[in-house]
Amino acid sequence: MDAFELNAEKRTATGRAENRRLRKSGRVPAVIYGGNGDPVMLSLEHNDLNHHLDNEAFFSHIIKIKINGGATEEAVLRDLQRHPARPFIEHADFLRIVAGETLRMSVPLHFAGEDECPGVTDEDGVIQHNMNDVEIECLPRNLPEYIEVDCSKLHLHDSVHLSELVLPEGVEIVELMGDEDEQTDRTVVSVQVPRAAIELEAEEEAEAEAAAAEAAEGEEDDAGEDDGDSGESEGEDSDEDK
Template sequence: MDAFELNADKRSATGRAENKRLRKSGRVPAIIYGGNGDPVKLSFNHNDLVHHLDNEAFFSHIIKIHVDGGETEEVVLRDLQRHPAKPFVEHADFLRIVAGEALRMHVPLHFVGEEECPGVVDEDGVIQHNMNDVEIECLPRDLPEFIEVDCSKLNLHDSVHLSELVLPKDVQLVELMGEEEEQNDLTVVTVQVPRAAVELEAEEEAEAEAEAAEQAEAEDAEEGEGDGETGEDEDGEDK
């Protein structure tokens, strides 16, 4: 896959005051760590970084960072800190990659075939996404941008589990790598009855149960009144 590219400046000063100064000047403090090298503190042009973040593939892609116009680091984005109220990136963490060393990454899921899904087209169901991404393990050269989930043949109440995903060669799902594979075989997507229909059915069942209970109470009351209207005395004569 083609790598994204970013230009970065090294930074030596650290601390809140320095990071605040960088942000005011339109730059984002960041760090590269891991692999076979020492951590490197950097800063990026904010608008340049945000432009790349608009591309979904940036989050699961190899990124080439050119430091001070010279040395180049190959990394993946590990963490991103955004301002809680404003559209600003406050800090970025990048993990250095090593060519022959496996890495773990979250990659997005792309759901395809929803428009022709029988459970939706023919049975009036709705598709529910239980996951939007999955964690995988692979070598950097095998890192996929996304994983497709085929929904084209799902009927009502059908689902797709992690074990049913079609993965690229030499890519593994982290959830299914342990001893509890069956327990971790989570549902990725399912076709369900629309929530409104479920709620309507529940309301109708509740109303039917209430009517049945009222009718039973009325019948019990009528029987009680009938038992108290007539009777016989000890001599067998009517009272």
């Protein structure tokens, strides 16, 4: 796959004050670690990094990081910290990759065929995404940009599980690795009855139950009145007999 490229500068000073200074100057504190090297503290140009983040593929691609204009490290984005209220990136973590060594990454799921799915077009269902990404394990050279989920043949109440995904060669899903009793074959996507329809059905059932209860109560009241009338008649007859 094509790699993204970032220019980075080494930094030696650390701490909150230094990080604040970097951010004010338009740079993002970062670190690269793992692989066969020691952790290296870096800083990146904020706007450049932010531009790359607009591309979904950046989160699951190999990134070439050129340090101080010289040596280049290959890595993947491992973690990203954003400001909770402002559109700023506060820190980035990169994991080195080593050819021949597997790595674990979360890659996005792309859902295909939703518009032609029989459960939606013919049976008035709606697509429900239970997962938007999946953690995989593979060699760096096999790292996919995304994994496609085919929804084109799903009927109402059908679903696709992790074990049913078509994976690129050399790619495994972490949740399906190991012994069977350790695996978690989660639902990825399903076709369900729309929530509005479920709520309407529940409302209609509640109204029907209320009407039935009211009718039953009315019948009990009528029966009680009939019993009272019978009592009075019997009393009158007794007086006449006397």
